[in-house]
Amino acid sequence: MTSLVTARGVSKRFGDVLAVDNVSFEIEQGRIMGLIGPNGAGKTTLLKALLGLTDCDGELSVLGLDPFRQRKELMRNICFIADVAVLPRWIRVSQLLNFMAATHPNFSMSRAQELLSHTKVRPDAKVRQLSKGMVTQLHLSIITAIDARLLVLDEPTLGLDIIFRKEFYGNLLNDYFDGERTILITTHQVEEIENLLTDIMFINEGRIILDTTMDSLAGQYSELMASGDNADKARSFGPIFERDVFGKKAMVFEGVSREQLADLGELRTPSVADLFVAKVKGAAA
Amino acid sequence: MISNQLSLVRRELWEHRAIYIAPLVIALVMSLMSLTGQVTISAFGHEVDLAIIGASSAGEIERQAAITAILMVFTSIFALGAWILMIFYSLDALYAERRDKSILFWRSLPVTDAETVISKLLTAVLVIPLTAFAFVVVTHLLNLILWSIWLSIQGGDAGHLLWSAAPLFDNWAATLIIAVAMPLWLSPLIGWFLFVSVFTRRSPLLIAFLPMFVVPMLEKMVSSTSLFWDAIFVRSVRPPLFKGIDVSRIFDEDNFQIAADTASLLAKIDLARFLSSPSMWLGLVVCGLFTTAAIYIRRYRDES
Known part of the structure; x- marks a missing residue:
């Protein structure tokens, strides 16, 4: 696997605030x-650094380029929404497509027109x-028509x-994603993207608190629903987070291996949202 | 690089349609005024006949001078319009994209900030004046045709009175030189406007013009000199582009005494003096500095 994004000890400081704190990770192609992350966790700052919109300390390489210093080269192979x-409000759809075709070497006019023909965008x-939804459709169609290696969605x-x-997510998977391209996405509506992710990274207070593949999530994390004595026993295995659900403890x-917990109650893989809360709140507790 | 510039300038024309709509409106209004003028003076049948006879017997130089003056009235209105357009355009050029939040979209494309800012500078100093020039030519022709028709109806000889006496190519060549040279002369101001439009968070017009008045006032109060006032206002209206006289004096009463000179606008232009003027080159340097600063700010500012 080739690594598309490599970050080593990346930090970004705004005055006294360390928005991104010594972050290291890799994103491989095709993921x-x-x-x-919660608001103010450093997500947007990190994305901006990846897109070369802001400078940062540490070592950051995107598609083998320094995003801040080699921005123009980077923007040929990277897209972001x-x-x-936002798209300029005064422009006509046809003008926008013409402009893209004229300035973006990897933009396919016919592909964009074909994608737009399935929408109500004239x-x-x-x-x-x-409408706002149609603007997003337009934006995604344009981005999809660019033969870019990395798509960043904020x-x-x-x-x-x-x-x-x-x-949007249906089109993203069907039209854009082909197993070769790579997508990095942030959203608060975790439930909606949970099923399409291959990898997940949690960021909180500028630090990465989880970086794993969705496949290995089930092996690493489990959520137990237990009550009474079982809950007390389970507690001895050191849960990272605990909450009340209908009189039971989740x-x-x-x-912790699932065999050890299996007798104590109902076991499942936590949802990304629950895991996120557990990691963030658990760390705070 | 060149094809990118063409696409970027075309983009400016899409966004700022006033660049061609404003001169179109000026052309239409002035032609309409020609027409209503014709209708009005046609009522004075006898006087019109006398005037035509008088004009027919006037010397060729006098006729040329008179037509040059009329052509210049049209040209100067377009020039004023173009200058106003240049001010408003350059104040909006790097401000609108932040106001409508489209800047990050533009910056998501493989176009550098330098290319973008330079395309806006080129639009201001080249595209706006050259568009105005094209409309000047069309308006001159259109109005000469309108007056020819009117003259023919009145029994005058339009070919003799207008066309043979109109130094059109002389006039247009001179106008083209002015259309290219004046924006260069005024480029430090345009650079300043672009610079304001890239950093101001609100009301670029106010932010741009306030210091242009406040700084010379402060200078006057502190050192009782007027270097800034001279550099901003006196310099602006005294381009070293003309021989002997200033633009402001072209329509002076003296003109009737130097009519032979007035007939040729081209003869009034002193390109050598313009090109050898240190003040012109210094102005270009100032424009370059403001433009570089604008590129730098657009490139390195954190948008959040």
């Missing part, structure tokens, strides 16, 4: 990585005339209704 990177419409579906959100364990 769909979810970067999950961010909630804050070529002569101005962006300001489109809260791409913020403010969209559930139908557009489902469609405990999340890290690195």
